[in-house]
Amino acid sequence: MLPKIKYVRAYTAKGGGADYHDQGAGHWIDDHIATPMSRYPEYRQSRQSFGINVLGTLVVELEAEDGTIGFAVTTGGEPACYIVEKHLSRFLIGRSPAEYEKIWDQMYFSSQYYGRKGLVVNAISGVDLAIWDLLGKLRGEPVYHMLGGAVRDELQFYATGARPDVAKELGFIGGKLPLHHGPAEGLEGLQKNIEQLADMRAKCGDDFWLMLDCWMSLDLDYATRLAHRAWNECGLKWIEEALSPDDYWGYAALKQNAPRGLLVTTGEHEATRWGFRMLMDMDCCDIIQPDVGWCGGVTELIKIANYADSRGVMMVPHGSSVYSYHFVITRHNSPFAEFLMMHPGPTEVVPMFAPQLLGEPVPVNGRIRASELDKPGFGVELNRDIPLHRPYPNEGH
Numbered sequence: 001m002l003p004k005i006k007y008v009r010a011y012t013a014k015g016g017g018a019d020y021h022d023q024g025a026g027h028w029i030d031d032h033i034a035t036p037m038s039r040y041p042e043y044r045q046s047r048q049s050f051g052i053n054v055l056g057t058l059v060v061e062l063e064a065e066d067g068t069i070g071f072a073v074t075t076g077g078e079p080a081c082y083i084v085e086k087h088l089s090r091f092l093i094g095r096s097p098a099e100y101e102k103i104w105d106q107m108y109f110s111s112q113y114y115g116r117k118g119l120v121v122n123a124i125s126g127v128d129l130a131i132w133d134l135l136g137k138l139r140g141e142p143v144y145h146m147l148g149g150a151v152r153d154e155l156q157f158y159a160t161g162a163r164p165d166v167a168k169e170l171g172f173i174g175g176k177l178p179l180h181h182g183p184a185e186g187l188e189g190l191q192k193n194i195e196q197l198a199d200m201r202a203k204c205g206d207d208f209w210l211m212l213d214c215w216m217s218l219d220l221d222y223a224t225r226l227a228h229r230a231w232n233e234c235g236l237k238w239i240e241e242a243l244s245p246d247d248y249w250g251y252a253a254l255k256q257n258a259p260r261g262l263l264v265t266t267g268e269h270e271a272t273r274w275g276f277r278m279l280m281d282m283d284c285c286d287i288i289q290p291d292v293g294w295c296g297g298v299t300e301l302i303k304i305a306n307y308a309d310s311r312g313v314m315m316v317p318h319g320s321s322v323y324s325y326h327f328v329i330t331r332h333n334s335p336f337a338e339f340l341m342m343h344p345g346p347t348e349v350v351p352m353f354a355p356q357l358l359g360e361p362v363p364v365n366g367r368i369r370a371s372e373l374d375k376p377g378f379g380v381e382l383n384r385d386i387p388l389h390r391p392y393p394n395e396g397h
């Protein structure tokens, strides 16, 4: 019998890490990136100006009766701490981490009346990842072993950041650029978007994948025009998250309208098996991109991935560092993974969730070997030198 969970603790942390938009001035990730808020000129230059980094990181720590600690990080900050400590902890204390299915079900359905997506599911995801970490640490097994084992020897990565040309030199298989100008900047903005992409195509050569991340900023008409020009003039591989995550009808139309061969991708702000079922049943995209720290955790991602597999849909999770790596290595329908370049330039490979995780593997020549994941749980430790704040201790302490 495994030791039971004795303590549940939820902390917040600031300064990068799982809340990867919380970076210092001059970072590429906050440099005039198109967003749904770009229609307001005062919020166009910086995403931090409208509060993209307002939540911070949520750290969930579960301590078992024998003192073993499992933990996970995701976004959600102080409000997510409240949900974990004051609501979800009741489903954890005194329970075995091997009961992850029932625990997930209880967390989700007890919070459904105020949850279902967004912050609450981030909090549930953080708890679920901490459970899997604890389970792996108690069993002395990496999470990917518990998920069925590796289906290939290494992970291959594309890089997200403003410098696909540097990503190519660093050995990545492709580069995903942020889109800089949204519909409010008119035809001039559209032209600038195409010129930036064309410039990158010239720098990277013809056979390197180039993708555009539109971070929910476009409307269907703009997205269709952009897709055609970017495909015809620059050989774009995929157009990502062009529309609001709620606009399933728009995504279905975009997939119909897009040039044959260009992939439509979305899902990083979608959650649960029901949200992804909607995307797939409505034929909204070619690749789904759940974030394991936001979609419901590993327990839910198994269901999402199996449904995608049964429909022949590719699943390439969004960011999420080790939480994604341990999953992707086990799936045939996840042939490659994303690496978010968190160097400000970004001209170097640095750990995605630095400084919060210790022992986080990074791609070398665009790859991580499966054997690098061979440590119990998710194979990382919490960096306790960073300031951690615990705002709402539960009664069990």
Ligand SMILES: C[C@H](O)[C@H](O)CC(=O)C(=O)O
Residues within 6 Å of the ligand: 029, 033, 160, 177, 178, 213, 215, 268, 318, 319, 338, 340
């Ligand atoms: C670069 C994008 O705007 C965003 O910050 C990250 C993202 O959507 C992705 O990695 O995908």
Ligand SMILES: [Mg+2]
Residues within 6 Å of the ligand: 213, 215, 240, 241, 268, 318
């Ligand atoms: Mg994205």
